[in-house]
Amino acid sequence: MKTLLMRILLVFVALALFNPSSLFATPERRIALVIGNSAYSSGPLKNPVNDATDMAAMLKKLGFSVMFKKNPKLQEMDELIREFGSQLKKTRGVGLFYYAGHGIQIGGVNYFLPVNARIEKESDIRFQSVNADMVLAEMENADNGLNIIILDACRDNPFARSVRNAARGLAIISNAPSETFISYSTGGNQVARDGDGRNSPYTKALLENMDKPGLSISNMFMKVRGKVKKETG
Structure with a gap:
């Protein structure tokens, strides 16, 4: 029960960072790495670069120092994640x-x-890809306290024929460092839509609510959930 209560508390602290007027707002330095990949040779996507561009702008507005990259290749992604971890370790911020x-x-x-x-x-x-555990390892090595991971990455797998053992969507991460909050665009083993407008349904809903003054944490995510459900059915 104590562990469950601690996890619930950490979730509320993490979510509060999205609202500067929140009771849980913190003066700690905030560092974000934002990546959007759209220009795939197999299975190109329309919205991820838009999603990442708009999310980077929102996070800057909320006081984050943002590292932002559109369509990085494998080596670039590796280097970005390593640099992100290095910056976290130096600052011990969020x-x-x-x-x-x-x-x-x-x-x-x-x-x-x-x-x-x-x-x-x-x-x-x-x-040919980046293991999500690399991000977790960099956060754990930084020993910086609170970390937040937002994954809008559950689109259809373009390599389904080549990788027969691949499951739908993403797996729920269970080996994250303590004091880490992870948010997915859909449930585990489920596929999310890319969206017909500028942004995916999930990122669009987040952007519409993250900076609303006076909006409680629970109300914000209720609005996000309701918005996504309404748009995707």
Whole structure:
């Protein structure tokens, strides 16, 4: 029960960072890494770059120092995550990682796909994508306290024929460091829509509510959930 209460408290603290007027607002330095991948040679996506661009702008508005990259290749993603971890370790501030693009899970392990991924068989995943555990490891090494991970990465898998053992959507991450809040665009093992407008339904709903003054944490996420449900059915 004590562990459950602590997790609930950490979730509320994390969510409060999205609203500067919140009771839980903190003066700690805030660092964010925002990545949006759209320009895939296989299965290109319309919205992730838009989602990441708009999320980066919102986070800057909320006081984050933002590292932002559109359509990075594999080596660039690796270097960005390492630099993000280095900055977290130096400042010991609040960390936020946002990723929009293709994601895939194999055996309960999540991978983020760079735009230059060449996946012809399942064994290619390990060498052509970024293991989500890399982000978790950098956060754990930074030992910075509170971290937030937002994943809008549950689109349809463009490599389904090449990777037969891939499950739908992303797996629920259970090995995150303590004091880490993780938010998904949909439930575990489910696929989210890319969206017909500028943004995905989930990111669109977040952007519409993250900076509303006086909006309580619970009301904000009720609005986000209601908005996504209404738009996607």
